[in-house]
Amino acid sequence: MTIILKRGLGAVLVLTSTLGAAQAEAEFTMRIAAGASSNGNVCNNYLDAWGDRVREASGGRIEYELTCDGALVGMGNGVDRVAQGVADVAWDAPGTYGARFAGLNVIGVPGLYTDPEAASGALWNAYASGALGGEITDVRVLWFQAVPNNSFFMLEPREDFSNLGGLQIGMGSQIRAAVVEAMGGVPVALRVPEYYQSMQRGAVQGLMTTPGAVFDFSIDELVHQVYEAPFGGGLTFTVMSNDFYNSLPADLQAVIDGLSGHDQSRWASAYLRDDEAEKLAALEGVEIRHATEA
Template sequence: MSRHFPAFAVAFAMLCSPVAAQEHLIFATASPSEGPISTVIFNDWAARINDDGAGIVEIDVRHGFTMANPANFYDRVKDGVVPITWGIMTTIGGRFPLTGMAELPFLSDDAETASVAFWRLYEEGHLDAEYHDIVPLFLTAFPQSGVHLSSPLASLDDLAGARVIAGSQTNSQVIQALGGLPQSINPADAYEAIQRGTADGRFVPWTAFPPFRMEEVTNYHIEAPIGTAIGMVFMNRDIWDDLPPEARDVIMRHSGEAQSRLLGQFFDAQNDGIRARVSNMDGHEIVAPDAQQSAQWETWLAPVTESWLERTEGGAALLERFTLLLEEAAAD
């Protein structure tokens, strides 16, 4: 009889012990439900986690702007109102100066390489000082932004005083250094500003065209690697720390570098597809500085990088490391 007692005791203990509750995490995407990033990236990511983590963790995707939007997404997670969200980190003025390095001109060419390099930079701990309230799950560096105007320039020697909507301090410095007049206008109001003629254009990547209908109000598109931004899916740190280790393991199996690479690939494909579509539209012209003009632009924009280095503690070492990581990611 004593030989069977341990097995009986174990079974009895299992029946009497409370079953661990499945973790339920709301992911407020701050993106339209029908948007490609929602349908292709966010839904798939959550589905993989929910399948792998059945009984352990569930990601409850909530699209739209009800629970979080592009203006408040960071505070909603920081304050614990929602556990997970998505947004463009460099639109949050002053909070992410190190992350703002991605906005510097002439750093990268494609989103995939830059996304992988930036994730590795984060994973090495170089950005910990500004991520103390959040835990990045995966991220992307967007494709390079271009200058999209409502009418052509006489030449690309400079922007000839064009009034260009720019999204950050570094973006504004880029536009000003190229001879334009930067304007600070909410992205949601950009269409109307250009349509009414209070702005001449906007500094954004091609991927911003569908949600903001930029092809309806701009027709002259200047391409050059003069800056990008970082987008990120991230989680409230306290909520993350309270998760059981097995829940965190499930989430990260489908996040991290692999998911960052996937998101970069997604945006590269989106960028190419949108560019091709706009190039085939009547009345649209896509141009780029020639070799001589590009050299001049690099000279004009060098002070933008110098300004970032001067105001960013540890910026020189960070930029040097990121440059090396870009080279390594490109060679993968």
């Protein structure tokens, strides 16, 4: 028993020594934050996957800590929290800021795109060229993520979606409100974390949103019908603190630059598109209706 104890102690000492050496190699630790659920696809295989790629590309010199569930930042304040130094990197939705990032809201125009991957790359190029109203300077934009087109997620099945007949529909942007009104519905402005309770209590009879918001907050358990058409897309972006970026030496700034921009934007949208399509296909007891060309 004494021999086993000594061997166990030796293994613990070796393990502790190894972990200590690995920690000593990290010169910088990025605090990555999101208002999204820790169980959703933003915080699993997306932000963490990017953090892993940064760690690998930097040879372990940049480590990261990921905090979700709105503990450090929420949707609609991530940019400001990063600018204030609360987090070094944050995922957020520019559409929640009203006119502040108005140029980016072009992504919500109905019929603009069908493939978010191509749209995300095009949006990055337009932003980089200054065509969308100039550079965002209070934070460093790392990449855009054009999301799949909005769909209608309904509490109860409906025969005719060409006329919503006065139903109250939760949504989160002026463009979406215009679409809801044009279809005969009543738009109700909600933040994503308010979607579930509003649906559950019947305050709204449906949501005009993207699958990510539905699955991230378990709203899919309330949905009985989905109606898909090119109703207009949406956008998230990931931003970094200027102070954090400027604190990095040139070779580590190059690592961040290499994992940002056009290609990273396309990767982000492709991941979301494929993940959400898989989850939608797996829904049970939910009718998914697709609009015809007419």
